[in-house]
Amino acid sequence: MGGDHGPSVVVPAVARAAAELPVHVRFLLHGDEKVLAAELARHKAIGDRAEVRHSDKVVAMDEKPAQALRRGKGTSMWNAVEAIREGQAAAAVSSGNTGGLMAISKLILRMAADLDRPALVAGIPHSKGVTTFLDVGANVDCDAERLVEFAIMGEAFHRAAHGKAKPTVGLLNVGSEEMKGHEEVREANRILREGHFDLDYRGFVEGDDITRGVVDVVVTDGFTGNVALKAMEGAAKFMYGELKGALTSNLLATAGAALARGGLLKFRDRISPPPAAPLLGLNGIVLKCHGSATDRDFAQALKVAADLAQSGFAAEIERNMRRLPAALADTSPAAADGAASA
Amino acid sequence: MGGDHGPSVVVPAVARAAAELPVHVRFLLHGDEKVLAAELARHKAIGDRAEVRHSDKVVAMDEKPAQALRRGKGTSMWNAVEAIREGQAAAAVSSGNTGGLMAISKLILRMAADLDRPALVAGIPHSKGVTTFLDVGANVDCDAERLVEFAIMGEAFHRAAHGKAKPTVGLLNVGSEEMKGHEEVREANRILREGHFDLDYRGFVEGDDITRGVVDVVVTDGFTGNVALKAMEGAAKFMYGELKGALTSNLLATAGAALARGGLLKFRDRISPPPAAPLLGLNGIVLKCHGSATDRDFAQALKVAADLAQSGFAAEIERNMRRLPAALADTSPAAADGAASA
Numbered sequence: 207m208g209g210d211h212g213p214s215v216v217v218p219a220v221a222r223a224a225a226e227l228p229v230h231v232r233f234l235l236h237g238d239e240k241v242l243a244a245e246l247a248r249h250k251a252i253g254d255r256a257e258v259r260h261s262d263k264v265v266a267m268d269e270k271p272a273q274a275l276r277r278g279k280g281t282s283m284w285n286a287v288e289a290i291r292e293g294q295a296a297a298a299v300s301s302g303n304t305g306g307l308m309a310i311s312k313l314i315l316r317m318a319a320d321l322d323r324p325a326l327v328a329g330i331p332h333s334k335g336v337t338t339f340l341d342v343g344a345n346v347d348c349d350a351e352r353l354v355e356f357a358i359m360g361e362a363f364h365r366a367a368h369g370k371a372k373p374t375v376g377l378l379n380v381g382s383e384e385m386k387g388h389e390e391v392r393e394a395n396r397i398l399r400e401g402h403f404d405l406d407y408r409g410f411v412e413g414d415d416i417t418r419g420v421v422d423v424v425v426t427d428g429f430t431g432n433v434a435l436k437a438m439e440g441a442a443k444f445m446y447g448e449l450k451g452a453l454t455s456n457l458l459a460t461a462g463a464a465l466a467r468g469g470l471l472k473f474r475d476r477i478s479p480p481p482a483a484p485l486l487g488l489n490g491i492v493l494k495c496h497g498s499a500t501d502r503d504f505a506q507a508l509k510v511a512a513d514l515a516q517s518g519f520a521a522e523i524e525r526n527m528r529r530l531p532a533a534l535a536d537t538s539p540a541a542a543d544g545a546a547s548a
Numbered sequence: 549m550g551g552d553h554g555p556s557v558v559v560p561a562v563a564r565a566a567a568e569l570p571v572h573v574r575f576l577l578h579g580d581e582k583v584l585a586a587e588l589a590r591h592k593a594i595g596d597r598a599e600v601r602h603s604d605k606v607v608a609m610d611e612k613p614a615q616a617l618r619r620g621k622g623t624s625m626w627n628a629v630e631a632i633r634e635g636q637a638a639a640a641v642s643s644g645n646t647g648g649l650m651a652i653s654k655l656i657l658r659m660a661a662d663l664d665r666p667a668l669v670a671g672i673p674h675s676k677g678v679t680t681f682l683d684v685g686a687n688v689d690c691d692a693e694r695l696v697e698f699a700i701m702g703e704a705f706h707r708a709a710h711g712k713a714k715p716t717v718g719l720l721n722v723g724s725e726e727m728k729g730h731e732e733v734r735e736a737n738r739i740l741r742e743g744h745f746d747l748d749y750r751g752f753v754e755g756d757d758i759t760r761g762v763v764d765v766v767v768t769d770g771f772t773g774n775v776a777l778k779a780m781e782g783a784a785k786f787m788y789g790e791l792k793g794a795l796t797s798n799l800l801a802t803a804g805a806a807l808a809r810g811g812l813l814k815f816r817d818r819i820s821p822p823p824a825a826p827l828l829g830l831n832g833i834v835l836k837c838h839g840s841a842t843d844r845d846f847a848q849a850l851k852v853a854a855d856l857a858q859s860g861f862a863a864e865i866e867r868n869m870r871r872l873p874a875a876l877a878d879t880s881p882a883a884a885d886g887a888a889s890a
Contacts, residue, residue: 333789343722346730380685380774388688388771413778417786429730430772432722436755437776438783444759445787447675455810462804468797 207237207264207282208302209497209504216301217245217252219504223512224255226505231512234259234295236282261285265306267497274306275313283307287314290490296515297491299482299507301499307492308344308485315490319355319527321345324485324492325428327363328435332419338364338373339416340486341428342435348427350393351534353377357398358526359486360423361405366517367484367510373422376411378430386410390427402533403526482507484514491515549579549606549624550644551839551846558643559587559594561846565854566597568847573854576601576637578624603627607648609839616648617655625649629656632832638857639833641824641849643841649834650686650827657832661697661869663687666827666834667770669705670777674761680706680715681758682828683770684777690769692735693876695719699740700868701828702765703747708859709826709852715764718753720772728752732769744875745868824849826856833857 209215213235220233232255235242239260246252263281265274278284283302289295291314300307308323317324325341340360345352357375364373377395379387384395387410398407408421413434416424426434453463481503482493491514495507551557555577562575574597577584581602588594605623607616620626625644631637633656642649650665659666667683682702687694699717706715719737721729726737729752740749750763755776758766768776795805823845824835833856837849 332786346722378775380688380771413775413780414782414785416779417782426775429722430775433720433755433768433772433776434779437758437780438755440756440759441780441783442787443756444674445784449791462806462809464804467804 207241207261208267208300209495209499210301211499213237213241213245215499215501215504217242217249218501219499219508220256221249221252222501222505223508224252227509227512229255231255233257233508234286234289236261236285236289237264238262238282259285259289265303265310267303269303269306271305271309274303275309278306278310284310284314287311287490287492290492291315297493297511299493299495299504299511301495301497301504304494307494311485311488311490311492315488315492317487318489318523319352319359319487321352321355321487322347324487325356325359326431326494327360327483327486328431329367329483330416330424330435330438332417334419335422336368337416337419337421338367338423339431339435340423340425341431342483343428343432345428347429348390350390350397351530353390353394353425353427354397354403354530354533355487355527356425357394357405357407357423358403358530359523360425362519362522362526363484363486363514364422365522366514366519368422370422372406374406374408375423375425376408376415376421378416378424378426378434379410379412381412382410384410394425397533400533400536402529402536404522405526482510484510491519549583549603550609550642551837551841552643553841555579555583555587557841557843557846559584559591560843561841561850562598563591563594564843564847565850566594569851569854571597573597575599575850576628576631578603578627578631579606580604580624601627601631607645607652609645611645611648613647613651616645617651620648620652626652626656629653629832629834632834633657639835639853641835641837641846641853643837643839643846646836649836653827653830653832653834657830657834659829660831660865661694661701661829663694663697663829666829667698667701668773668836669702669825669828670773671709671825672758672766672777672780674759676761677764678710679758679761679763680709680765681773681777682765682767683773684825685770685774687770689771690732692732692739693872695732695736695767695769696739696745696872696875697829697869698767699736699747699749699765700745700872701865702767704861704864704868705826705828705856706764707864708856708861710764712764714748716748716750717765717767718750718757718763720758720766720768720776721752721754723754724752726752736767739875742875742878744871744878746864747868824852826852833861 236259239258242258261282265281265283286298323344326344327340328342329336330339338360340356361373361375379391454460482495485492493507493511495504578601581600584600603624607623607625628640665686668686669682670684671678672681680702682698703715703717721733796802824837827834835849835853837846
């Protein structure tokens, strides 16, 4: 029921995803049964692969997380997440209120990692693919241990979502030398360098490396990640506006732009935000699809959810997370100093 | 002598700047006197407005700051900064090694504000002008007091550099609500809100506001600022590459691009980095011009240096800085709590 368009986007998206996913993948649709039934009637091809679960209530797009929690029980969002905990669903996808989805997911599924709230992933395009970038906004204060947790979760997500066997991981910093940056990022670098985890860790990367595809996964705290993501979106929007201005600044340029229209549309599609962001660190798979998602976007999110659910994603994260206490003990600054002086 | 091109760019830049600046503005050229004399011979219009100060040595572009300090005495860079301390110059402009320029400037001029090193400013284009953005890389750990100092310095710089009587100031955060962000940014917001300073402070802004021109001056710590700046540069570079790809993807688009060429060049010029970044917080005006600066860029930096030197820049900063102790005493968290419960 969430997002700008509700069932008029979600049901066609289910039809698209059903056509591309194996027949054993099935869909639970949470929301107003009358509205959903009317939409389903227009997409007969879905057949019995979708099942409607009625709910009277919805979480409004402008509700605060605390409100969503208080009044959430029985909403379509709540029921979608609850279905994971009850073992009826392998994953949940929502275009609804982000803060509400985070709060409800955290309450119902609880955190697997020791985070304030789920970490948010963004997929940033580069010329040869997509950089997985996290945390982009949820956890403002991050110590070294949290940054290492983001590395573990982001790597597993990138493998499941993009099918690359061994994604490379970098830590965002203000330079590539070991002594650069603040204590948290230098300590996280020490821990990741020790090789306790099954990760292809490549060290520090810088802000412009995110769009260069230097590594597959770029890790940072939620403050820096949110600012960097929005700064990139802002730069892209500014450039697109300037470009439109430049291409309509005189008759010749306008004629040129008309001829180049196909190429320009291709270009705009590349910079549009990716359809779905997983909420990482929960005991369960929840994806947030942006509110203005089209049926193609939402179908893409459903496919990512199915891929995650069928992959070794959760087990891989758990395996690396179990190595964290030993890694932390091994690489305390005192131990590192001792090793250096030995 | 610095930058990719040395005197072959700097001397033509002096000729350009001399033509546009009042005749009382004069230039000291530090470097190899033979090389400089040869260049000056090609720009007779400079006349007696430039004076050569010979130096045998230069700071190399790849020298570490510590090396530059140790071996810096007698270099052209050292002498240019030293001339400020001796009262012979009102400002220094260099295309040389950034770390070296920071270290040498800090040693010779000393810091006026309580910072690790000078704060670096970037000018980010938006559709109606330029956003002054700082710190973009020098001071990684910033408490609330430092963020307030950046606000004071950035505001004075924006007025002097862009001629706006009352620039607006925002603090970079992950949301606009008062309770968002980490302790340092919330505390800086409290201090700036109290109105102790002669500043038009507008509260929190987000990453995409930098390119929207929501406020004139955007303040953040050197870690976040460096990452955000490079992320924006990376996004712009990626988009420019994609755009070129899209416009040459087929014959029609290529023909369109050829027709749109004038507009596209206008566009590229808008996103190219600004010519000069001041090193803020020193007892003196030092500007870093980028290494690949053209003579037009370097001339622009010389004009900004002259504007800063002739403006109330230093006095305005000093006046607001003197109010800092009272502001800090007034807005300690304890005092704020007291006020709230009264």
